[in-house]
Amino acid sequence: MVKIHVLIASLLMANYFVLHQAIIPPQNLTTDLSALLEFKSHISLDPFGFLDNWSSTTFVCNWTGISCAFKNQRVTALNLSNWSLRGIIPPHLGNLTFLTSLDFSHNNFSGFIPHQLANLISLKQMNVGYNNLSGEIPSWFGNLQELRFLLLNNNTFSGAIPLSLGNISNLEKLNLGYNLLEGNIPKGIGNLSNLRTLTLRGNQLTGSIPSGIFNISLEEIDFAENSLSGSLPLDICNHQLKQIKGLNLSVNQLQGSIPSELYNCRDLEHLSLSYNQFNGRIPRTLGYLDKLKDLSIGGNNFTGGIPMEIGNLTNLEILNMQSSFLTGGIPWPIFNVSSLRVIDLSSNSLSGSFPVNLFYNLPALKELNLSANQLIGSIPSFVWEFKTLETLDLSTNNLTGGISKRVGNLTSLKKLYLDFNLLTGT
Template sequence: MNAMDNTSCFLFSISLLVSFFIVCLSTSITNLTTDQFALLAVRDPITRNPEDVLASNWSTTSLVCNWVGVSCGLRHHRVTALNLSRMGLQGTIAPHLGNLAFLVSLDISHNNFYGYVPQELARLHQRKSVCNTTTSVERELQILSLSLNGFNGGIPREIGSLHMLKELYLGRNNLKGVIPSEIGNLQSLEVMNLIDSSLTGFIPSSIFNISSLKIINFSNNSLSGSFPVHMCNHLPKLGGLYLSRNQLNMQIPSNLYKSRELQSLSLSINSFNGCKPREIGNLTILNELYLDENNLEGTLPDEIGNLSLEMSLEIA
């Protein structure tokens, strides 16, 4: 290859490299504007903002990554986390929230938001890639916290599309209806908290196949019926199971011992029947056990004596 050919190849390579950076830069600018527009649309239906934080801080005169409650990725400058918890905010949630394509964590708990949980949150399940000089960065929602608000209606089935979700907090709202079976699709889920939400119907059996689950808290609802007797066959990491104050009517599963990480078991104030399972004595790290106010029969199994002497125990 002669000198002219070498020069041509070099210039061609430089041209490709420059084009690559221009594409990435223009994409970053476009995406930044997209995130800014989405957040401003989220701000608009908020009718109460006690300290006027969002009105004064969420301004087009400053970079969106500097807005209060907003966190961005270091390289691609996309919004990756939104934390508006405990700000005394009131209003509805605009569907534009689903346009924050790289959002990993959303926490708007401890406010006074109301209305339906937006189905558009399901758009946050799609994997998005941003180019930079070394690699491709992928983002998908992993933490969703909407608890302690006034949301009503049902739990959107579309939440089952958030396949990378690890923590789901919807408790202490005015939600009604059943737990959608689609939540069983969340195979990365570690924490599921639906406490005190007026939910009814059966607990979907698909939930007990999520092997990553560490905490299940459905306390203080109106859940009824039973759940699979083999429920603990696929929950090896379960550390806390909270089902108290419901209307569950079945025998306590004898295979609870298969969840060997279980530390807290709360089944009180239901309609559990049958005998107190001896197998509970095999849960060697259990330190909280609440079985009171059920229809259980028989005496306390001797195997309970295998448990920690420091544990909280209510079985009457």
């Protein structure tokens, strides 16, 4: 009987202890609680009430957006993404010294990143993208040696990219896109041997691309919409860069010829070099990139025509070669790449007529733009069979003949341009 009473007493004490712990945090967690309550006090708008249960009367590890370590119950992750919060990031967050993940993306935070966050030496990922943060990118990021992912994109950060970012040896993903950054790309970025994704698009960067960047095993490079100059190295696809899947250098001031050695990047799926000052001929070797889905090289100063080998790209979905001074005929194999959704060869000097005795296989085609060329002959009959076509632009050519009644077959068509030709009939 005594044993039963002892057992009941023990269970009651254990239950009291659990309930007590749910309200009063362990002594080593009070620092985290204080820091997070201070953070909450700097939030001026919480439209969905996500922070309502952030209170000293509830256990910190049960708060919305908070994750804790199992052993010591210290806060290790803070995920407030897509909460539409408005406010500033207070310095008190630097007291969350066990934090490994910080995600404030897709909110309305403004102001600077406080230097006290340099204390977060255990941080492995930081995402504050899609906010209104400003000021210079802190140089102390270079001291956060555990960082794997650093995403500061879509803010208003200004100034130069800190040289210290080249010291984060474990970094795998760096996204500084769509800010107001200027100056050169630091050469030290080329020392980040673990880097796989590098996005700097939509800034005001100048100078040439450091050659060291092409010597690390990157899978995606996106430097579009800057003012970068210089030429691409002939050995751009050396043994380190062979695994790259996406290369976007469009809307810059790059010049010289497109290296024919690009064919060594056999895993390339997206290649965009549009709107630069590339010249010379389009390399025939691009036709060897058999995994390519997007080939966008329009807006350059090429000589010669479209290589016949482009028709070998059986996985191609987007072909954009507009406004590039191209001459000669359109290689007929292109019209048999069944995966194509967009063909834009407009504003060139392409000539000749469409072969009429060939089989055309474009079941997924949504946009065909051959406008502003020198094409002759009649509108090819295969055009009227593209049931998925949404945009057809054959304007400003020298096409003759009439418009087929089968135009009514194009039930998905939204835009039709046939003006400035020599068409006749009804």
